[in-house]
Amino acid sequence: MGTQTAVVYAEPGRAEVREVPLPSLDVRPAPGVLPRRCDHGVIIRTLATGVCGSDQHTLHGPGAAPGMVLGHELTGIVTEVGRDVERVSVGDVCSVPFNVACGRCANCRSGLTSHCLSVNPARPGGTYGMGEGFGGWCGLQAEFALVPYADFNLYVLPDADQAGERLLDVALLGDVLPTGYHAALNARVRPGSTVYIAGAGPVGLACAAACRLLGAAAVLIGDFNTERLAHARTVGFEPVDLSRGDLADAVAEITGRRHVDAGIDCVGASASGLDGEGTPPAAAFNDVVSVVGPGGAVAVPGVYPGGGAPLGVRLGGIWSKALTVTSGATPARRYQDELARAVLLGGFDAGKIVGATAVPLAQAGDAYARFAAGAGRKFILVP
Ligand SMILES: [Zn+2]
Numbered sequence: 519m520g521t522q523t524a525v526v527y528a529e530p531g532r533a534e535v536r537e538v539p540l541p542s543l544d545v546r547p548a549p550g551v552l553p554r555r556c557d558h559g560v561i562i563r564t565l566a567t568g569v570c571g572s573d574q575h576t577l578h579g580p581g582a583a584p585g586m587v588l589g590h591e592l593t594g595i596v597t598e599v600g601r602d603v604e605r606v607s608v609g610d611v612c613s614v615p616f617n618v619a620c621g622r623c624a625n626c627r628s629g630l631t632s633h634c635l636s637v638n639p640a641r642p643g644g645t646y647g648m649g650e651g652f653g654g655w656c657g658l659q660a661e662f663a664l665v666p667y668a669d670f671n672l673y674v675l676p677d678a679d680q681a682g683e684r685l686l687d688v689a690l691l692g693d694v695l696p697t698g699y700h701a702a703l704n705a706r707v708r709p710g711s712t713v714y715i716a717g718a719g720p721v722g723l724a725c726a727a728a729c730r731l732l733g734a735a736a737v738l739i740g741d742f743n744t745e746r747l748a749h750a751r752t753v754g755f756e757p758v759d760l761s762r763g764d765l766a767d768a769v770a771e772i773t774g775r776r777h778v779d780a781g782i783d784c785v786g787a788s789a790s791g792l793d794g795e796g797t798p799p800a801a802a803f804n805d806v807v808s809v810v811g812p813g814g815a816v817a818v819p820g821v822y823p824g825g826g827a828p829l830g831v832r833l834g835g836i837w838s839k840a841l842t843v844t845s846g847a848t849p850a851r852r853y854q855d856e857l858a859r860a861v862l863l864g865g866f867d868a869g870k871i872v873g874a875t876a877v878p879l880a881q882a883g884d885a886y887a888r889f890a891a892g893a894g895r896k897f898i899l900v901p
């Protein structure tokens with residue numbers, strides 16, 4: 519069996535580039551991978567594969583197995599199709615949604631591909647490169663990758679040359695763009711809305727871009743990281759430095775009111791420890807709730823752990839203002855067609871907004887370290 523270059527989990531907090539076996543439609547057991555036969559799958563040669571905040575959760579979480587291939591964001595060319603695949607052909611350029619979904623179960627049929635009932639023995643919903651707790655699917659940060667249930671999962675780009683020319687935009691269709699857009703829709707952003715987004719990382723910026731696409735009048739982004747805030751300003755959003763003063767004062771200065779119509783938490787539990795000891799995991803969420811006006815909506819694409827750990831959510835702030843809160847992983851496939859048209863036909867320059875930066879796959883370790891250190895960029899690995 520041949521080998522290929524891939525990004526693997528080496529030890530807690532550290533990814534490295536190694537040679538691993540090439541993928542096959544007959545999936546063999548490997549670190550973090552469950553064996554299965556995938557005649558409904560395809561093999562894809564990677565054009566671009568993103569480094570994501572969720573990869574950091576995997577690097578620091580309990581679910582990673584040493585030697586496991588990481589990553590869940592892929593754009594590439596189909597090189598082999600399984601015998602049950604009918605609507606995808608060798609040579610097609612495709613975007614892979616980060617959710618693994620069967621397309622056959624009740625949840626997939628209702629559009630909830632984020633919670634597919636077939637792809638993860640542990641619980642509803644699966645993804646690539648996060649270990650057995652997420653279904654045991656091999657990661658996508660490699661020269662070649664397996665994508666199962668290809669007819670259902672893949673978004674085939676209409677023009678391979680055009681996709682190649684816009685690769686740093688197209689590469690965002692697998693995760694951050696659908697995630698940001700889903701959150702903006704859930705927060706009921708519409709023409710004239712004022713929006714506060716917690717977190718100026720790639721998901722926060724993609725969410726801000728989606729709010730602009732939906733016609734928001736003012737998009738404020740809060741963070742402690744000055745590099746990320748400076749980037750948010752250069753791409754036309756209102757940065758709010760959370761290390762300085764009161765959030766409602768900053769909102770009033772920019773919008774003329776002490777509240778916004780919509781709030782979006784793109785930080786999640788990683789807020790814990792950002793501004794000192796004793797910060798509750800839900801600090802960013804509580805900030806968002808504090809500045810959304812009565813009857814408004816709050817969306818939470820940021821990740822919070824399951825189980826019973828106390829998060830410090832101030833429920834009274836939600837109740838007293840009759841806010842609507844939505845959360846959870848995004849069913850990415852649902853939005854890829856319309857977002858691809860916005861990028862390819864509508865001039866939506868998502869790559870520039872999130873600071874998409876190409877890095878050779880062989881230098882992935884460096885990209886991971888720079889992302890973890892808070893770089894104001896979205897790193898896209900290219901073989
Ligand atoms: Zn991602």
Ligand SMILES: [Zn+2]
Nearest residue numbers: 620623626634
């Ligand atoms: Zn399903």
